[in-house]
Amino acid sequence: MSGNMNLTLKVWRQKNKDSKGLLETYNVKNISPDMSFLEMFDVLNEELITKGEEPIAFDHDCREGICGMCSMYINGRPHGPKRGVTTCQLHMRSFKDGDTIVVEPWRATAFPVIKDLSVDRSAFDRIIASGGFVSVNTGNARDANNIPIPKDDADTAFDAAACIGCGACVAACKNASAMLFVSAKVSQLALLPQGQPERYMRVQSMVGQMDEEGFGNCTNTGACEAECPKGISLSNIARMNRDYIAAGLGSE
Amino acid sequence: MTSSKIDAKIPGGSLEDKWTTYRSTVHLVNPSNKRNLEVIVVGSGLAGASAASSLAELGYKVKVFCFQDSPRRAHSIAAQGGINAAKNYQNDGDSTYRLFYDTIKGGDYRAREANVYRLAEVSGNIIDQCVAQGVPFAREYGGLLSNRSFGGTQVQRTFYAAGQTGQQLLLGAYSSLQRQVGMGTVKMYTRHEMLDVVTIDGKCRGIIARDLVTGKLERHFGHAVLLCSGGYGNVFYLSTNAMGSNVTAAWKAHKKGAFFGNPCFTQIHPTCIPVSGDHQSKLTLMSESLRNDGRIWVPKKKDDPRKPADIPEDERDYYLERRYPAFGNLVPRDVASRAAKERCDAGYGVGTSKMAVYLDFAFNTKRYGQVEANKRNLHNPSEEEIIRLGKEVVKEKYGNLFDMYEQITGENPYEMPMRIYPAVHYTMGGLWVNYNLMTTVPGLYALGEANFSDHGANRLGASALMQGLADGYFVIPYTIGDYLSEEIRTKAIPTDHEAFVEAEARVQESIDKLMNIRGTKSVDHFHKKLGKIMWDKCGMARNVEGLKSAIEEIRELRAEFWKDVRIPGTANEFNPELEKAGRVADFLELGELMCKDALERNESCGGHFREEYQTEEGEALRDDENYAYVAAWEYMGDSKYELHKEDLKFENIKIAQRSYK
Amino acid sequence: MSSFTKMFSSSIGNKILVALTGLFLCSFLIIHVSGNLQLFYHDNGMAFNTYTVFMTTNPLIKTVSYILYVSILFHAFKGLHLAYKNKKARPVSYAVTNASANSHWTSRNMGVLGTILLVFIVVHMSDFWYEYKFGHLPFVKYEKNLTTGEITSSPFQGQISGKQEQYVVEAENKEVTIVKDLYAEVQEEFKNPLMVALYVIAMAAVSFHLFHGFKSGFQTLGLNHKKYNGIIRFLALYVFAIIIPVTFAAMPVYFFLK
Known part of the structure; x- marks a missing residue:
C-alpha cells in the first residue's frame, strides 16, 4: 500500500433494521492521501474479510459524486468535512495522520437503517411519485424550441435540478426535514413553463407525501444548504412555501 | 453468409421509409388486451426507465427491477457531455442522413444501417420529449436551446445541461417512471437483482430475482422481458462505470440462449483522470465536451521535467492537431485514445506515472475572455481581466467537471492543464438483437447499452444517451407490439410452473455453491486480477499471443475463484460481497468470450485494435472483405461458444477507409 | 377536508x-x-x-x-x-455532531x-x-402647572370611577390627573x-x-x-x-x- 496515514475509525455496525447498533473501533494503516474515503473503506473491508470478519455494508455506486447513493455521516457531518462534496469524492488528504473518524449512517425515522451504514431512502421515491413530474406521455411533446425559456429561468431550474437525492439535507437537519429535497424538485418544475399546469397541485401532493413519510419540520437553520453536495439553495424552500401558500389560498 | 440461426428482420423499402412503413404496418395490441399483458423491465437507466414509463402509458402492466436503492441511481446518471439530435437548430447543415452517416462512419462500418438510420430519425423527438418533461437543457439568451460539438462530427448537434446531461435526462425519465409508479401502472422493485431468465417452450416468460435486502429469491412472470441492464465495462475492474455496473442479467440471458454480439468491441475513452495508485477502485471520466475547448499535447522532449506552463509553445506537440488536421482535438474516441497511448508508449507521457497527456484550457480561456470582454463592452481590458472573464465562462460550461478534477487530483485545472489518460468507458458489444430489439430468445429484448446494435465498433460521444432513450421512448413501444399481439391469448403463467421452480432451484444452487467455497481471497482480489488480464491483453491494443494467453489465464483464474473465494456472512441477508461474487463469476466467463471474439476478428476496427492489422501510420486497418459482419456468439456450455455471422450490407453509404485527416 | x-x-x-x-x-x-x-x-x-x-x-x-x-x-x-x-x-441521535459547521x-x-x-x-x-x-395598585395624583409645565406628584388615597380621572382647576391654573x-x-x-x-x-x-x-x-x-x-x-x-x-x-x- 502506498500511503502513510494511520487512522482510528469508529463505525456504526447494525445487523439489520430490527437490531440495535453500536459504534465499533477499527484501526486502518498505510492509507494514502490520494485515496477516496470509500477506497479507504475498501481497504478496511478487505482486511476484515481476510480476518474472517464481516465487512462493513455501505451504499455507493458511481463513485464520481452524481448518483447520490453514498451516504456517510462523518465526524458529525454528512459527506464529511468538505463542502460541496459527496463521500465518494472526499479524499483522505482532507484528514490528518492519527485522526479519529466517527462514521454513522444517515439517521431519520423516514430513513430506516438496512445494515451498518446503508439506509432505506425510498421515501424520496414516493415523494417524487406523488407529483414530482410533468404529466406528459411519450409522443405528446411538441418541438423543443417552441417555447423559449429565459436563460436565467433555465439556469435557476437547472441549479435546483442538480439535486442528487442523496439525503444529506435530511441527515444534516436537526429536525430530519426533507424540505430542501422536495423544494428542489418543486422549484425546478415551477420555474419552467412545462411545469405550470400542475404547479399548485404538485406542491400540495409532494408536501402531503413528505409529511406522511415522517420527516421533521423545517426550522430554517440552513444546515441542509450548507451540507448539500450540490449547493441546492434555501431560496428553493422559500419558493416552495410561496407556491404552497398560493395553492392553499387559491385552489378550490 | 448470414447464419440461418439469426434474422435481423430489417423491414424492406428504402432506408428513409423503413421505419415509417414499419410503424404503420406493425401489429397492434388493443387497449383492453394491453391491460392483461405483463412486461418485466430489468434496469432503470435511460433505456429501462423510458421503456417502462412509455409501456405503462400505453396500458401494459409493468414491473421494473434495479439493484440500486432507487431507479434514479442507474449509471446513465453519470453521463456528462450531452445528447445528439439531428435538429439542425444551428443551421450548420445537419440532417438525419448526416447523423446516420457520422454514426456509421464513427462506428467504423460495423453497425446495421437500418437501426442507425432509425436512431437518427427519432433523435429529434427525444429532445422534444425531454424538454416537455422539464429537463433544463442549456439555453442561449434568446431562450432557445444551445448546442455544442462532440468528437467525430463537424456540426454542433449536442444538447447538454452543463456537465450533467445524463443526470438531467435520467431524472426526466425517472420522473415519468415515478409518475407511473404513483398511478400503480408500474410496480418498482429496488434493491433487486435479476439472476436468471425463465423460458417456457422456447419463449421468455419471466425472471428469477433476488431481494438484496432479505436475500430471498423471487419469481416474476412476464409476457416479455426487457433487459436494460447497461454495459459490461467493469470486466476490466477499472473503468468509468459505476461500481455496481455488471453483465449478470445479460450473461444469464446469454446462457439461456440469447446470442452475444461483438463482445470485444469496447470503448476506451481518451479523457479520464489517470490512475493514481493500487487503491484505485474506479476511474473518472472528464467529459468529451472538454475537447471542444481543451487542446491536447505532450512535450516534444522526452521526460521534460519542466512545469507545463514553462514549456514554450514551439516545444509542445499538439499531436492530434498535427496528425488529424481536419478534426483536430475532436477526432473520435478510439482514434484519440490510441494516439495518447502511442505518445505515452513512445516515452512522451507526463506526470509521475508518465502515463498521461495534457488537456490544456489556457488558449480557449483567453479566447473566451476576449469575447466576453467585447460582450460586456470593456475596452482595452488587461491580460488578467481577460483571463478572469475567460475563467468565468469556462466555469459556467464545465464548472462541475473542473471541481471534480480538483477534488480527485488535488490540482487546480483553472491554473494548470489537466492530466488525462484513456480508460474503459463503454461497451458497444452486447446481446444481439434484431430490428425489433428482440434477442434470439423470443420475448426477451435488450435495450440501450445492453444490446449491441447501433454503435458498430466505436461509439461517438453523446450517442449513448440518444440510443438509450430512442430504444425506450420511441422504438420498443412500437416493436414490442409485433410480438405481444401474438400473445394476447396467453394467460399470466402462475409462478409455481415447473420452469420457474427449476430456474429458482438452479439459482439457489449456484448461490449455495458460492457461499460454501469459504476460501481465503476476497471477491475484489479476483476482480482486480481479471481486470489486469483484460486491460493488458484485450484492452487498447490486442494481438494473437496476448489473447491466447489471456484465455488461458482467465480459465485458471476462474477455476481458482471457484475454489478459493471467500464470501462472509450468509445468503439470507443484505450481503454486498455475495452480490459482487455473482457478478465477478459472470465477468470471469464473459472475459474469455471477449478474448475469443477479439481473436476471431482478424482486423482492426474502431475500439478493436489488433496490432497485426495497422497501416504504416499506425491507423486501424479494416478488412471489409472478410469481417463486415456482426459476430453473434451462441453459448454451448462451459467455455464453448459457436460463432454466427450477420453480414452487414451497406447500401446507402460508401464504405471507405475512415479518415479524420 | x-x-x-x-x-x-x-x-x-x-x-x-x-x-x-x-x-x-x-x-x-x-x-x-x-x-x-x-x-x-x-x-x-x-x-x-x-x-x-x-x-x-x-x-x-x-x-x-x-x-x-x-x-x-x-x-x-x-x-x-x-x-x-x-x-x-x-429517534436515534448521532453519536457525534458538528452542527456549528453548518x-x-x-x-x-x-x-x-x-x-x-x-x-x-x-x-x-x-x-x-x-x-x-x-x-391593588395605588393611585397617584399628578398636578401640572399649566404655565410652567412643572409636574408634581403625590399619592392619592381615595377612589375614582375608572383607571384615570383628569380635570383642570382653573383657579390654581393646574391640571390634575389621577391615575393607577x-x-x-x-x-x-x-x-x-x-x-x-x-x-x-x-x-x-x-x-x-x-x-x-x-x-x-x-x-x-x-x-x-x-x-x-x-x-x-x-x-x-x-x-x-x-x-x-x-x-x-x-x-x-x-x-x-x-
Missing part, C-alpha cells in the same frame, strides 16, 4: 402560522419598546401611567391585545409541539430560547399585567437585583430568538428575494437582535441604578 384546513394542518401550514404569529409579536415589540421609552421621562411616570391607561382602554388596542395573547400562546405551544415532532423525526446555534435552539421567553412572559405578565388588571400608578410598581420591581438579572437574561434570549426568528419568518412565508434579503438580515440583526432587546434591558438596569 377544506383547502384551508388541509393547508394549515400540514407541516408548512403549521410553520406558516408560527411565522405569522412570530412576526406579529415582533411588530408588537416595536410598539411595546417605543411606548416603554416613556419610563425614561423625568415626569415621575405620568406619561407612562397615562399611556398605560390608553393602551388598556382603547377598544381597538384592546382587541389587538387579545389577538396578541392568543398569538403568544399559539406561537409558544405550536412551536413546542413542532419541536417535539421534530425530535421524533430522528448552522448558527440560535437557529438550532429556538425551542430552548422560546421556553426561556415563555417563562419570562409568565413572570412579566403576572407582575405587571395581572397586577394592573386585578391587583404602574410606574411605582416598575420602580419597586426593579429594586430587586434578581428581577433585574431575570430581565437582562430574558432580553438576551429575545435577542437570539429574534435574530433567527425574524429572518426565518420571512423564509417560511416564502419571502426570500436576493434584493431584499439584505434588508431583512439588517433588520434582524440591528433592530431585533440589538436595539430592541438592549433598550428593554436598559429599563430594569436604569431603575436599579436610579
Whole structure:
C-alpha cells in the first residue's frame, strides 16, 4: 500500500433494521492521501474479510459524486468535512495522520437503517411519485424550441435540478426535514413553463407525501444548504412555501 | 453468409421509409388486451426507465427491477457531455442522413444501417420529449436551446445541461417512471437483482430475482422481458462505470440462449483522470465536451521535467492537431485514445506515472475572455481581466467537471492543464438483437447499452444517451407490439410452473455453491486480477499471443475463484460481497468470450485494435472483405461458444477507409 | 377536508402560522419598546401611567391585545409541539455532531430560547399585567402647572370611577390627573437585583430568538428575494437582535441604578 496515514475509525455496525447498533473501533494503516474515503473503506473491508470478519455494508455506486447513493455521516457531518462534496469524492488528504473518524449512517425515522451504514431512502421515491413530474406521455411533446425559456429561468431550474437525492439535507437537519429535497424538485418544475399546469397541485401532493413519510419540520437553520453536495439553495424552500401558500389560498 | 440461426428482420423499402412503413404496418395490441399483458423491465437507466414509463402509458402492466436503492441511481446518471439530435437548430447543415452517416462512419462500418438510420430519425423527438418533461437543457439568451460539438462530427448537434446531461435526462425519465409508479401502472422493485431468465417452450416468460435486502429469491412472470441492464465495462475492474455496473442479467440471458454480439468491441475513452495508485477502485471520466475547448499535447522532449506552463509553445506537440488536421482535438474516441497511448508508449507521457497527456484550457480561456470582454463592452481590458472573464465562462460550461478534477487530483485545472489518460468507458458489444430489439430468445429484448446494435465498433460521444432513450421512448413501444399481439391469448403463467421452480432451484444452487467455497481471497482480489488480464491483453491494443494467453489465464483464474473465494456472512441477508461474487463469476466467463471474439476478428476496427492489422501510420486497418459482419456468439456450455455471422450490407453509404485527416 | 384546513394542518401550514404569529409579536415589540421609552421621562411616570391607561382602554388596542395573547400562546405551544415532532423525526441521535459547521446555534435552539421567553412572559405578565388588571395598585395624583409645565406628584388615597380621572382647576391654573400608578410598581420591581438579572437574561434570549426568528419568518412565508434579503438580515440583526432587546434591558438596569 502506498500511503502513510494511520487512522482510528469508529463505525456504526447494525445487523439489520430490527437490531440495535453500536459504534465499533477499527484501526486502518498505510492509507494514502490520494485515496477516496470509500477506497479507504475498501481497504478496511478487505482486511476484515481476510480476518474472517464481516465487512462493513455501505451504499455507493458511481463513485464520481452524481448518483447520490453514498451516504456517510462523518465526524458529525454528512459527506464529511468538505463542502460541496459527496463521500465518494472526499479524499483522505482532507484528514490528518492519527485522526479519529466517527462514521454513522444517515439517521431519520423516514430513513430506516438496512445494515451498518446503508439506509432505506425510498421515501424520496414516493415523494417524487406523488407529483414530482410533468404529466406528459411519450409522443405528446411538441418541438423543443417552441417555447423559449429565459436563460436565467433555465439556469435557476437547472441549479435546483442538480439535486442528487442523496439525503444529506435530511441527515444534516436537526429536525430530519426533507424540505430542501422536495423544494428542489418543486422549484425546478415551477420555474419552467412545462411545469405550470400542475404547479399548485404538485406542491400540495409532494408536501402531503413528505409529511406522511415522517420527516421533521423545517426550522430554517440552513444546515441542509450548507451540507448539500450540490449547493441546492434555501431560496428553493422559500419558493416552495410561496407556491404552497398560493395553492392553499387559491385552489378550490 | 448470414447464419440461418439469426434474422435481423430489417423491414424492406428504402432506408428513409423503413421505419415509417414499419410503424404503420406493425401489429397492434388493443387497449383492453394491453391491460392483461405483463412486461418485466430489468434496469432503470435511460433505456429501462423510458421503456417502462412509455409501456405503462400505453396500458401494459409493468414491473421494473434495479439493484440500486432507487431507479434514479442507474449509471446513465453519470453521463456528462450531452445528447445528439439531428435538429439542425444551428443551421450548420445537419440532417438525419448526416447523423446516420457520422454514426456509421464513427462506428467504423460495423453497425446495421437500418437501426442507425432509425436512431437518427427519432433523435429529434427525444429532445422534444425531454424538454416537455422539464429537463433544463442549456439555453442561449434568446431562450432557445444551445448546442455544442462532440468528437467525430463537424456540426454542433449536442444538447447538454452543463456537465450533467445524463443526470438531467435520467431524472426526466425517472420522473415519468415515478409518475407511473404513483398511478400503480408500474410496480418498482429496488434493491433487486435479476439472476436468471425463465423460458417456457422456447419463449421468455419471466425472471428469477433476488431481494438484496432479505436475500430471498423471487419469481416474476412476464409476457416479455426487457433487459436494460447497461454495459459490461467493469470486466476490466477499472473503468468509468459505476461500481455496481455488471453483465449478470445479460450473461444469464446469454446462457439461456440469447446470442452475444461483438463482445470485444469496447470503448476506451481518451479523457479520464489517470490512475493514481493500487487503491484505485474506479476511474473518472472528464467529459468529451472538454475537447471542444481543451487542446491536447505532450512535450516534444522526452521526460521534460519542466512545469507545463514553462514549456514554450514551439516545444509542445499538439499531436492530434498535427496528425488529424481536419478534426483536430475532436477526432473520435478510439482514434484519440490510441494516439495518447502511442505518445505515452513512445516515452512522451507526463506526470509521475508518465502515463498521461495534457488537456490544456489556457488558449480557449483567453479566447473566451476576449469575447466576453467585447460582450460586456470593456475596452482595452488587461491580460488578467481577460483571463478572469475567460475563467468565468469556462466555469459556467464545465464548472462541475473542473471541481471534480480538483477534488480527485488535488490540482487546480483553472491554473494548470489537466492530466488525462484513456480508460474503459463503454461497451458497444452486447446481446444481439434484431430490428425489433428482440434477442434470439423470443420475448426477451435488450435495450440501450445492453444490446449491441447501433454503435458498430466505436461509439461517438453523446450517442449513448440518444440510443438509450430512442430504444425506450420511441422504438420498443412500437416493436414490442409485433410480438405481444401474438400473445394476447396467453394467460399470466402462475409462478409455481415447473420452469420457474427449476430456474429458482438452479439459482439457489449456484448461490449455495458460492457461499460454501469459504476460501481465503476476497471477491475484489479476483476482480482486480481479471481486470489486469483484460486491460493488458484485450484492452487498447490486442494481438494473437496476448489473447491466447489471456484465455488461458482467465480459465485458471476462474477455476481458482471457484475454489478459493471467500464470501462472509450468509445468503439470507443484505450481503454486498455475495452480490459482487455473482457478478465477478459472470465477468470471469464473459472475459474469455471477449478474448475469443477479439481473436476471431482478424482486423482492426474502431475500439478493436489488433496490432497485426495497422497501416504504416499506425491507423486501424479494416478488412471489409472478410469481417463486415456482426459476430453473434451462441453459448454451448462451459467455455464453448459457436460463432454466427450477420453480414452487414451497406447500401446507402460508401464504405471507405475512415479518415479524420 | 377544506383547502384551508388541509393547508394549515400540514407541516408548512403549521410553520406558516408560527411565522405569522412570530412576526406579529415582533411588530408588537416595536410598539411595546417605543411606548416603554416613556419610563425614561423625568415626569415621575405620568406619561407612562397615562399611556398605560390608553393602551388598556382603547377598544381597538384592546382587541389587538387579545389577538396578541392568543398569538403568544399559539406561537409558544405550536412551536413546542413542532419541536417535539421534530425530535421524533430522528429517534436515534448521532453519536457525534458538528452542527456549528453548518448552522448558527440560535437557529438550532429556538425551542430552548422560546421556553426561556415563555417563562419570562409568565413572570412579566403576572407582575405587571395581572397586577394592573386585578391587583391593588395605588393611585397617584399628578398636578401640572399649566404655565410652567412643572409636574408634581403625590399619592392619592381615595377612589375614582375608572383607571384615570383628569380635570383642570382653573383657579390654581393646574391640571390634575389621577391615575393607577404602574410606574411605582416598575420602580419597586426593579429594586430587586434578581428581577433585574431575570430581565437582562430574558432580553438576551429575545435577542437570539429574534435574530433567527425574524429572518426565518420571512423564509417560511416564502419571502426570500436576493434584493431584499439584505434588508431583512439588517433588520434582524440591528433592530431585533440589538436595539430592541438592549433598550428593554436598559429599563430594569436604569431603575436599579436610579
